[in-house]
Amino acid sequence: MMPERPIVRIAIDGQPLLELDAEEYVKGCLAAEMPASWHEEALKVQSDTIRSYGLAKMAERGFVYADTRDQVFDPPKRTARTDAIVEATRGIVGLYKGRIAATFYHAACGGHTLDDWADYLRIAECPCGKPQNGHGRGMCQYGAKALAEQGKTWREILDYYYKDIEWVGNYGEETMTKTSAHIQRIEPWMQQALVDLGSNWVKFVNPPAGPDPMPRIPNKIVRIHTDKIDDQFVPRGEQGGRDFVRHMLPQWRERPWATCYSLANEPDCNSNGGLANLCAYSLGATREADANGIKVVILDLPEGNPGDNETGDIGVSAWKLQQLAPAVREAVALGHYVGLHAYWRPGVEGPLGRWHALGRIEWDVEIWRQLGIDISKLKLLVTEWGVDGGIAPEKPGHAPKTGWLTLCDPTTYFREIAEGEQRARQLPWLKSLLLFDWGPESEWVSFGHDEGAVRNIVRAIDPLGPAEPPPTDGPTDDEIRNLSWNYVGVAYNPTHAFPTYARAHDLGAPLSGTFDHKGVRIQAFMGAIVKCVLAPVSDNTDWRNTTHIKW
C-alpha cells in the first residue's frame, strides 16, 4: 500500500513549531550531524538513525528539538550528496518489538559503548579511536566511519551498535506487508512495486554482483544457485556446512548488501540419515557464518511431506522437525533465519491449508515451540510461496508446469494472496512470504508475476489497511498488580497487560488520555506508553525530566 509520509514537528527556540515531511527533516539533520564527505555506508547509518530517533520522539512527545537535546537540524548544510543518501534510504526505520526505536547515537564513545538506556543497545568494542564525546549510547559516529572504511555495510554497522532491532521500510508502523517477491530476474519496475506493496523483504536468485539493486527494500535474501554442488556438502554434515560457507563467501562478499544468504535449497529431509546430515550441515554453516559475521537462512525445506495429504497425521512433521530442532535452536540463538517453502493447491487446500501452505508452517512452528525453542526470537521466512504450479496438469496449448495461470483464475489467486497476508500479520515470527516467482527463468516461465499481476496484488492487499504492530512483551498482570506506585517516575508499559489491569480496576480507557488511580496520575500516550507519577500533574508537567523506570 502507499504509505502516508509521516510529519515531524520541530521545536526551534523562539519560533512556532515547524511542521515538515519526515524526509525533509532527515535531510536537514544529516549534514549537520555527520560530515557530508564521510563514507557512504556511515552516512546511510546516520540517515536511518536520525529517522528512527526523530519518529520515536514524535511518537513519544509529539515534537523534536532542533538542537542537541535531540538532534541538530540545520538545513543550510544540506548537500546533493547527503540528500541522495537520504533518498536512497527513504522510509527505513528500526523497529524494536514492533515500535520505532529511539536509536541514540553520539560523536565518539572512547572505546566502548554503553547499553543502559534501552534493551536494544549493545556494549560494543568500538574502533573510533577517539576520546569520549557524547553520552556513549548506541551508534558511535567515529566508530561507524571506521567500520564503513573497513568495508562494513550500513546493516552490519547498525547491528554492531544495536541489537534485536528490525530494520524495515515504509516507516515501519505504517506498513508491514509480509507478501513479497522471490525474484529470478530483476526488472526495473520491481522495486517501486515492492515499495507500494509495503514489503520489507525480497529474495534474489543469482543477482548480479555489485551495488545494492534495491536500496529502498531494507532486507534481502541472496541465493546463489548451488543445486549442482549441494551433494558435495550436505552429506558431510557439520564440516560440509562449514566448507559450504567458505566456498560461497567470495560470491556472497560480492553482494554485501544482503541481509542473509541461502544454504542448500530443498535438501533431502525424507530419511533419518538425510535429516541427521542436514541438521549437522546447518549447524556447521551457521557457526562458520557467525565466525565471518554474516547471517544465513537454514533448511529451506520443500513444502509438504510425502504421503501426509489429508491423513490428519502430524507425526511425519514431528519426526522431521524434532531431528532438525538442534539446528533451529542454534540458528535462533545466533540470530540466523529459518526458511521453509509453502504452496497451496487449488482444489485441495487454500493458502491457510495445513498440509503444504501457511497452516502447515504454523504447525511446524508449534512443534518447535513444544520442543522448547524460543519462538519469540524465531525469524522465519517462507522463502517460496504461492500456488503450487508444479502439480498443474498439462493442458493443450500450455507448456508443462504451467503454474497458477492454469490452476486458478487470477481474481481468486489475488484474493487468496490477501488471505495469506492477513493471516501472516498475526504471526510475529513470520517475516515474509516470498511469492514464487517474479522475473522468471525459463523452466518456470508461467509462474511469472508481471507488473500487471503485481499491481493487482497491491490492490488486493490494500483494503487490509496498515498492519497493527504485534503485541510486545511486557509485565504480566500479576507484576502490574504487585507494582508499588510509591515512586515518582515514568513507567513505560508497551503492553496489552496494562489495559487488562486497568479494565479490571475500572480505571477507564487507559489507552487514551490521563486518569487517576490511588492519587496517581497515569497518562497513556500514543496507545503505547503509560506514564505514572505520584505528584499531581498539570498540562505543564515536563515529562522528560521525570525518572524513567524500565519494566
Ligand SMILES: [Zn+2]
Ligand atoms: Zn566509538
